[in-house]
Amino acid sequence: MKITHRSPYSDDIYTLVPRWSKYGNGRIALQLYSVEDGQPYATASVNLPEQDIEPDEVAIKDYSENEGILDAIVTAGLVETPHRFVHSGMVRIPVCRIIK
Numbered sequence: 397m398k399i400t401h402r403s404p405y406s407d408d409i410y411t412l413v414p415r416w417s418k419y420g421n422g423r424i425a426l427q428l429y430s431v432e433d434g435q436p437y438a439t440a441s442v443n444l445p446e447q448d449i450e451p452d453e454v455a456i457k458d459y460s461e462n463e464g465i466l467d468a469i470v471t472a473g474l475v476e477t478p479h480r481f482v483h484s485g486m487v488r489i490p491v492c493r494i495i496k
Contacts (some may be wrong), residue, residue, distance in 0.1 A: 404463035419443040
């Protein structure tokens with residue numbers, strides 16, 4: 397599966413591949429790697445130990461350098477559209493169910 401993401405800082409478009417893994421506390425992590433050179437591009441998920449996150453859910457970082465990542469992974473069919481949001485500091489974090 398490939399994901400297309402437009403950089404929030406330029407008009408560059410990147411083709412990425414996802415890799416699912418887990419954080420140390422067992423929560424789901426999603427990392428994106430460049431198809432071109434295999435280098436890490438972004439960590440799409442965010443680990444929020446203080447929040448109740450179900451085993452089939454992932455919290456997505458869709459701000460700052462990750463702006464637009466949520467749309468890209470929803471369009472690619474990795475996750476459903478967010479069904480809820482949680483707060484972390486000053487940011488609302490979308491929580492999505494993983495599509496299996």
